[in-house]
Amino acid sequence: MPLLPASDHTDGTRFFNPPAICPEGTQPARLRRLAILKWQWNRPKSDWPARIENPTPTGDPHAQPAPDTVQLTFIGHSTFLIRLPRPDGTALTILTDPIFSQRCSPLPFLGPKRVRAPGRRLADLPPIDIVLVSHAHYDHMDLPSLRALVRRGDNPLVVTPLANAHFMYKTRLKRIMELDWWQAVTTGGIHITCTPARHGAARTPFDRNTSLWGGFMLRDEAGHQLFFAGDTADGRHWRLIRQRLGAPDIALLPIGAYEPRALMERVHTTPEEALSGLRQLGARHGIGMHFGTFRLTDEPMDEPVTRLAKAVQDAGLPPDTMGIMAHGACRGIAWDQPNDA
16 A cells, blocks of 8 residues: 655655756665675775774854854764854754764664764754754664764754654654755745655565655755755756756765766765766865765775865866865855855
């Protein structure tokens, strides 16, 4: 029995990437699982170290953001603290795909382990008003981190794509809102639209694509926009998002976990594709994420950052068109920062 109304990206029980985003279709699930098992059995030796110390954090995530800026703190992987100034002198505080755990795994003793600690401890962050959870994969939906928010007394609104709330009810979070692609909610003076992504979702071998994945476009009352892509491969969705929602001022885009390409091209972008996505979105400024925290795939640890810098240079763009933030770095970014992309 279908659980949801059918649409261009669900048959009512499972979700899929529609032709509007993924025109070449999707590899049959059985063949993809076999290819992944073969890859995992024959993975090359890693150049990733067991641990890397973070630089000394810069900036104060508790400081009030200046008017006409957004304050960003990079925690690691796809976790950012976003703070937007309010007219009353306070700030709206948003946390994206929070993961503070040692492993992104259903088991505390197996699975990808951090090589870098979170750039900021959860205990050192201000109270969280909104949490964005892009999809159900363990490196993006980390239930222990969500439980930790509850334990420290936060009561955030959690915004997530369809069919993800039932995972998070186990955390005792009380306010969870599910959105389909292009649906939106306005809260705390911010308008949040769930956007398409080319990806997939699962938490067990038996629930593949039974929950939706996506990104989020944030728009404040002045019309400034920040885009958080979640996890995605390259696709037509970049242009669709710009056509429907307008160009973001700032885009947070994934740049890592892309090798071996034959397996990962359906779910993750290369740095070059992320830069292309930035330009198709029309964003003035891009910041890379989803790199250098967990070894999920086979590329060398530092390669996403160096390839991104080279792609920007090869495109003849200013160096600050798109780059990265150091783990733990906190800085304000002006909404009107120029970009020639």
